[in-house]
Every structure is written in C-alpha cells, then in structure tokens.
Amino acid sequence: MIRRFFLFLSTQGGIRRWMETSPISKKLTHRFVAGETLEEGLAVCTELQQESILSTLDNLGENVTSLGEAAASRDAYLEALARIAERGLPSTVSFKLTQFGLDLSEDACLENVRQLAAKAKANHSGVEIDMESSDYTDRTLRMAERVAAEFGCVRAVIQAYLFRSAGDIDRLNRLAIPVRLCKGAYNEPPAIAFAEKRDVDRNYLALMKTLLDKGTYPAIATHDERIIGEAFRYVRERRIGQDKFEFQMLYGIRRDLQRRIVDLGYRLRLYVPYGTAWYPYFMRRLAERPANALFLARNLFR
C-alpha cells in the first residue's frame, strides 16, 4: 500500500518540479545520489575504484519531452564516457531509453543509443540499458538486441517480478547478451507481474541460477542478503569462477553487505546516479523501503 503510494508520487510531474528545485533537495538526496554534477559522480567512482568496486554512472533523467532534450542527454553521456576513459575508471554508463527520446521517435532514440554504444566500444567501456515500466519492455529489449548485435558492449536488464522474464532471459542467453537481473521497481498490474514479494524472490532465484548456468557475464543486482547468500552457495557448488559474473548494488544501500561481497573476492559494481532530475529515482528508493522516509525526515529536522 505505502509502496504503491510512493510509486504513484514518483509519476507526479508537479510535485517533481517543486521538489527538484527546492532548497532542501541536496539534504534529501545525498544518501542515494552522488551529487548534481558529472564531476561529483566521477569523484564517487574514483573512491569506489580505490575500494576495488566497479561502477556504472547514471545521469538521472527519464521521459524527456523533446528530441532536443534527448540529444542533450546523449551528449551528457558521451561526455561521461570521455571522462571515464580519461581517468581510467572501471565504469560503464546506465541510462533509460525514455531519456533518449523513446516516447518521441524510436528511430531518433536508436541513433542516440548507437552513438553512445560506439563510443563505449571505442573506450572499452559498456552501456547498460535500464528497464522501465512494462509499457517499455518490448521496445527496450528490441533496442538492446539491435545495438548489441552491432556493437557488443551492451547489457540488458530483466525484472524478476514480470511473468515473461524467463522467456526473455532464454532469448538473451542465446544471443550472448549480458543481463542485469533485478526484482523490478515499478507499479505493475497483477495480470503480468507477481504481486507477492515471496513469489518475486522465488522467481529471482530461479532466473539467477539460469543466468549463472547459461548467461554471458550476468549481473546479480540486489541487496537481498538471502539471495546473495544463495548465489555464493550456488557458484561454489557449480564451481563458477568469480570472474564469470558480478554483483550490482545501488549507491548508498547496504554498504555493510557491499564490503562483505568485495572482501570475499567477488566483483561488485555500484550504480552511481548523479544529476538534478533526481525525483522519480529517489521516490522509487523510498517505495522499496518506506522506513527511509522516516530516516530522511529525522535528518531534515536535525
């Protein structure tokens, strides 16, 4: 119920504009967002590198309303890739197709993604195409497959809460496209998605094992200690090398668990968001754990 309320709020443009320009914005977001600028995002990636943690930079933004805005997002990402290469960071970039104009023109969006993938390939980096709500699943996977066929260096994202995901993973595995497996962060109807957490978790475990057995360098993206423990057990049992997959987690969440993963010798990549368009990302983080709202409220009044 509370989760759905925060997810509903995340889609409200009026509140979004007010919040993003509010003077308390930095105070609210610093736990989950690296900062407003690319420089601040890169500084976090540099610190992570020193702790043997890989990163993927996300220039926050989604659902642009003009192709000019989409081109500006693309350029911001091209700049990010250039700066990642200059600093020799072990970083990829993550973005949403609606940030690159998917709602306005699939062709223009494709061209934006192609430019980014070409640059990532030239720089020995990679692009990770975040998965948005189910309105976009087919188009996102189509785009990921198309760009992966041309450039490689593309990671697709699959959400364990969707009934369709086992089929999508089988296809991506056959195409040797790396997958980031997450539980899923949007409000989806019960006709297409598991509503109960225990069903999502059960499906996650099954999909994770398929990816570890048959996938191409999959990313296990979760903060769920039980699932991570099961991944440790499974890879030991199957003698799957630590260089055959990676864990992924979000900046600012479960730092204790992040350290444990790295200390055990596994690869970990943190998703590092930066930028001023933080509202929808931030509200999804509150939806995942409503107790965060209390924590933030206490911080604000401190």
Ligand SMILES: Cc1cc2nc3c(=O)[nH]c(=O)nc-3n(C[C@H](O)[C@H](O)[C@H](O)COP(=O)(O)OP(=O)(O)OC[C@H]3O[C@@H](n4cnc5c(N)ncnc54)[C@H](O)[C@@H]3O)c2cc1C
């Ligand atoms: C690297 C990465 C990339 C992602 N990309 C996408 C994407 O492209 N599309 C998409 O739909 N979703 C994405 N997600 C979000 C994902 O779908 C989940 O909503 C999110 O990860 C929470 O689920 P969980 O697996 O951590 O499990 P949960 O069962 O939700 O949480 C397990 C435990 O993790 C901790 N935790 C989880 N979330 C929070 C939080 N917000 N604050 C504090 N503690 C928390 C708590 O201790 C909780 O008990 C991504 C997640 C990660 C880690």
